[in-house]
Amino acid sequence: MSKSSLGIYGLGVMGRNLALNFEKFGQQVSVFNKKTEGEESVVNDFMSEFGRDKNFLPAESAKMFVTTLTKPRKILILVKAGEAVDSVIDELTPFLDKDDILIDGGNSHFEDTERRVKELRTKKIQFVGLGISGGADGARNGPSLMPGSTKKAWGKLEDIFKPIAATTFSGDPCCELLGPGGSGHFVKMIHNGIEYAEMQLIAEAYQIMRYGCGMNAYQISEQFRKWSDGPMGSFLNEITADILTLTDDDGNPLVDRIDDSAGQKGTGKWASMYALESGMPLTTTTQAVFSRFTSNFGDIRRNTSYSVDGPGASGQLDSATVIPLLSEAILASRMMIHAEAFFLITQTSEQRKWNIDPVAVARIWQGGCIIRSELLRNIVAAYEQGSNLTSLLQSPIYANRFRKLQSGWRKTASLAISSGIPVPVLTSALAQYDTLRSPKLPSNLIQAQRDYFGAHGIKFADDSTGEVQHLQWKEAVASESEKDTSGFFDETEMDE
Ligand code: NDP
Numbered sequence: 001m002s003k004s005s006l007g008i009y010g011l012g013v014m015g016r017n018l019a020l021n022f023e024k025f026g027q028q029v030s031v032f033n034k035k036t037e038g039e040e041s042v043v044n045d046f047m048s049e050f051g052r053d054k055n056f057l058p059a060e061s062a063k064m065f066v067t068t069l070t071k072p073r074k075i076l077i078l079v080k081a082g083e084a085v086d087s088v089i090d091e092l093t094p095f096l097d098k099d100d101i102l103i104d105g106g107n108s109h110f111e112d113t114e115r116r117v118k119e120l121r122t123k124k125i126q127f128v129g130l131g132i133s134g135g136a137d138g139a140r141n142g143p144s145l146m147p148g149s150t151k152k153a154w155g156k157l158e159d160i161f162k163p164i165a166a167t168t169f170s171g172d173p174c175c176e177l178l179g180p181g182g183s184g185h186f187v188k189m190i191h192n193g194i195e196y197a198e199m200q201l202i203a204e205a206y207q208i209m210r211y212g213c214g215m216n217a218y219q220i221s222e223q224f225r226k227w228s229d230g231p232m233g234s235f236l237n238e239i240t241a242d243i244l245t246l247t248d249d250d251g252n253p254l255v256d257r258i259d260d261s262a263g264q265k266g267t268g269k270w271a272s273m274y275a276l277e278s279g280m281p282l283t284t285t286t287q288a289v290f291s292r293f294t295s296n297f298g299d300i301r302r303n304t305s306y307s308v309d310g311p312g313a314s315g316q317l318d319s320a321t322v323i324p325l326l327s328e329a330i331l332a333s334r335m336m337i338h339a340e341a342f343f344l345i346t347q348t349s350e351q352r353k354w355n356i357d358p359v360a361v362a363r364i365w366q367g368g369c370i371i372r373s374e375l376l377r378n379i380v381a382a383y384e385q386g387s388n389l390t391s392l393l394q395s396p397i398y399a400n401r402f403r404k405l406q407s408g409w410r411k412t413a414s415l416a417i418s419s420g421i422p423v424p425v426l427t428s429a430l431a432q433y434d435t436l437r438s439p440k441l442p443s444n445l446i447q448a449q450r451d452y453f454g455a456h457g458i459k460f461a462d463d464s465t466g467e468v469q470h471l472q473w474k475e476a477v478a479s480e481s482e483k484d485t486s487g488f489f490d491e492t493e494m495d496e
Helices: 013-024 042-050 062-067 083-095 110-121 135-141 151-164 183-212 217-227 235-243 267-278 283-295 298-307 319-352 358-364 375-385 396-418 424-436 443-454 473-482 491-495
Strands: 006-009 029-032 056-058 074-077 101-104 126-133 144-148
Touching: 006 013, 006 062, 013 029, 013 042, 013 135, 013 151, 029 042, 029 062, 042 056, 062 083, 074 083, 074 151, 083 101, 083 110, 101 110, 101 151, 110 126, 110 183, 126 135, 126 151, 126 183, 144 151, 144 183, 144 358, 183 217, 183 235, 183 267, 183 283, 183 319, 183 396, 183 424, 217 235, 217 319, 267 283, 267 319, 283 319, 283 424, 319 358, 319 375, 319 396, 319 424, 358 375, 375 396, 396 424, 443 473
Parallel strands: 006 029, 006 074, 029 056, 074 101, 101 126
Antiparallel strands: 126 144
8 A cells, every 4th residue: 555645643624624625635645643532533433434546545444544644654644722732742653753743734823833833852853843734615616725834844745735725816825934933823822813803804894884774684785796806806795695594484685693792712812912022012903812812791881772872773873984984994994903913923923933834924924715805916916016005005006095094094993983883993094094104103191191200210312322210399399380381381371
């Protein structure tokens, strides 16, 4: 029996669909899954359901699994992130040889991947962190693949992985080496952060149309369908349009029956936690994470709605006026969501010397993944035009678009706020845009407050030495009152 070029450990949703995808592209794949006492063998189930006339080699044990593979062995692990990955590594390593390659295709935290790379290097085993997006359908028909690997290991893998990937707008595989170590899983984490922010933004647009403009679910579906073409096009718009067409047995929108507590597996939260810990902004994703948390306090929300006042969504907004403005607001907010995410990627890449090419990231995300959208075409163009961009906001492509979109963005935010419709991602995107284009921020006042109560020190902007000083604020205020300030305040106005 010939040996396989690839082994897959873990035949859950992702493992079995990827196995079928690799096999479709001519790979013989060895398959294995842990056995649980008293339960049917997952491998046998897989073989009887999908394996007939297919090029799979089922394995009964980890040892047998490893022996069915050509050297250097390449094993794709698809198990739950966390301890399961470590236990699979421990189970396999006794049977592995120098230069064999373990690839973790799960949603592992990138710091875990960094640790595993180091630990396995001491055993001369290569460890690759591979971010995969696209869910079951992507895994089966073309996922977006975000590898973090040494060049040496990737040289042995790319011919196996590139064929199964989705394709970019220009027909290339959505799979490029991003950098070493945890860089692939880091990019996947940020991808998921964008996903959180984009989903929340879509939900906010839905809320404005449904409860601000009084449109029904079907009309909103039609609107998302229109947005799915052209510059607004995105996979998330498409699935939203689909979702809103569905009705229950009574002919009412199915979406109305779905509990409004949003769940999460935590990768968006990881992205926010990373941003917070590393002192970098990721306001839109973080706001989306908080919005999901807040959605879970349904009882509090319902009780509060009876006890506090304010305008309520009336259904009285004119959809013909609002929708063109909303289109601009959505696109501008999405541009800001991506600008923050790419800033975090490029800054982190610089700090960790990963050398991630943002153009490669924007290309990989053009197909197969949940955040695939037309906007990524402009992001590629923006980075190609200015290869040293620190922020996408500095790109003329971005700046011109913001110029055209910001009036609708601001009007939508105002309309939502005055109607009492919560739009946390839309407004935080706008606030972040305004913050980043402010040459002078009021944080000088914050510095003064910090020094006043905590002696934390201030620097004077006009002091070229950059010396940190502490002011005796109380004494300074007392002596200030002795200064002649007439003309500084209008005394009559003050008296009033
Ligand atoms: P599933 O839960 O469907 O499958 C997990 C597999 O891991 C099962 O075969 C399970 O075996 C096995 N497993 C669980 N614990 C252990 C363990 N301790 N030791 C050995 N094997 C174990 O998960 P998915 O296939 O959906 O996901 C796999 C990875 O891919 C996860 O990290 C997930 O976050 C990530 N991912 C998932 C996506 C999705 O849409 N589903 C999309 C992108 C990434 P058994 O069934 O016998 O317990």
